[in-house]
Amino acid sequence: MPEERGYPEALSLLNEKYGDELKIATALMEKAFKWPAIKSEDGKALSAFSMFLLSCRNTMKDVEYMEEMDSPTNMRVIMSKLPYKIREKWRACAFELQERERGRARFKELVDFLVRQAKIMSDPLFGDLEIAATDKNTKYQQGNKLKKDAKKRSSFATSVMHIEGDQRESLKPSPVSSSSAFTQPCMLCKKKHVLEDCREFSDKSYSEKLEFLKKSGLCFGCLIKGHLSKDCKRRLTCFQKHSSMLHISRQEKGTKDQEAKTEMKGTVAENVTSSTSIDLSHETNACTGAGDNCILAIVPVCRTSLNHQTRRQLVNILASHMTEMHGRIPSHKHKEKYALGIITLFPSLRDPFSPKGYEHFYDGEKGTGYLAWRLKTMSRNKSERPVKATTVPQAQGPNRRRSVASLPEQLDGDACQETISFLVYCHDDPSVFKKMKMTFEHRQNLVHDSQRTTDVPKSFPRFLDVKGLLNQDFVLLFGEETSSRLLEKWDMTFKLKVIEESKHLTKSTELHQLLNAAEKHAEDNDANWDSDMASLLLLLHLLPPTAGRKRIKISASDAVDKMVHFHKSCCSIDEHLRGREGKQPYILAVGRAHKRIDTFYIIVDKQLIPCQATRSLGAFDELFKSHYVFSLTYEESLVHFYTFVQTTVYSIDITTTDESPRVREFRAKLFN
8 A cells, every 4th residue: 555545544543443532531440440459658559540540630631531530439439449548638638629619629639639649658758657567576476466366257257267388378468469469379270360360260150159259268358368358458449348250230130129228238237347336136147238148257237126226326327328429418319218228128127007118217208217317417517408398287196187987967056056055964874975976076176176175175064074975086086996996906916015125225213113013023012003004104115205496305204294193092183183284185093002093084174084994004095085086286295105006006197197217116126
């Protein structure tokens, strides 16, 4: 070919093969992302890395695809290659840049920072801070420490082989990379290469790789014998706690549940391992970040219900991880993904009564839950806050107006007023029950009218002397099945579980007495409540009052008096009522001792309504129903307690009630 034609053609071919900007950018970024991790005080390695990144930054000026290096995700990958102290310095530097320039740090600033750090570390006089330990005694002590640590770790490992002979050399720290760490042939195919480069190992399935590594006693991080993955100092290129040979991309996971579970396992395992204060007294299992079946270093993770302290630690860890990965204000999608991951990893934390099961960790519709509250606390000191949309609160629980499907004949107008007048002077119980049914709708209009709700006891005084009217109105609202649920289910379904959960509470004299009374260990002690009332009070201790913006937190012991008050039969009830404040209903138990109650009353706005029941459980049943019959809000300090009884025991408004995460978490414990 003539020179004048061949030269341009050659230039064109070379440009096509080596001048493609996309290929150049891809190759540079891939090299940066696969760069081996730099050890602490390795000035030469840091200098080489900074020079390479400097060339990448210069290429950015001419190759538009290199702008991907400015992505926060890619910058985090580059940061993962750096020693911890360098990353810590960059965090402070990036924060100063953000404050000074009102914008986040870019790839350019990161490169300038690393070039400067490399110069500092390579200073000929003071750059190298490492001091070689040549003293024989020091070496001997270090060797003993390594042996002791290996013995301690071996009790947690799934398969740790004894190390003899030349294999002990692999225990010694070495500055060389994994590609030169092996002096022996490949353990699988016996050829002269490291296991990482073995084609036969690479072609194996994921489970086969795991089986081979466990049988051979190799570290899952660097594929070398002598230590566990959590102690690995030569971790290979993957960003998780395993070798890149074991990595599974998220696209291979399939369903949303599996993806959430994998991410949660990695997050919990990496962070919980470093937390020594988490309670590990429950059943444990190994969790990792490499996939559903991968077992890295054995990480103790609680598989049964978490106690409050452990749950707080879990939420704090995940909220910090969420803000680090997805910014200070993560989206609803990310919050729901983390909440789903928790109950997928810990099935015993799923709330069986909630639509999705994880609303106590994050409820997307209401913006509540442990994760939402923790994120809110973390952003409280920040300058910018998201504007929260104002919503009109909907009436819930006892204050909600309900439509009743089937009612007996209802009176209105003059006929209704005539019947109400008749009831004032009527003392025939069957007639009273019949006429009260016929005026039910009128009574509901009164109790839901804020201006006239106090007229109910005056208009219908038979509530004050005829037993059973509370039950009748409640049955008209919800039906016989709902009305009888507490009395039918408490002994068989809830009582024993409440007692068992109460044994894990912080011990106190009052709690000890209630437990003895609930389990009937103190039959002769009249100062204690009977077994039913004691178990109800234990439930109150399990769902104690919480502080709010406009209320002061009180103890569970103080809240007991707002639910039930013991009154000696020899004392004046009128005097007690005069000294009592508040309109919320409570039980007045009148008798000679706590265990010897003669009469139970429901006190509503200082009016005594006699209970039809003679047992404490029946009296509490009527107390709960009085809230709905008279449309009375729950006492503030007993909201969690009453809400649990409403949704879990009576099954009223399960999906529409605004339950606190504490209630949902406790319900998950009982039913799982």
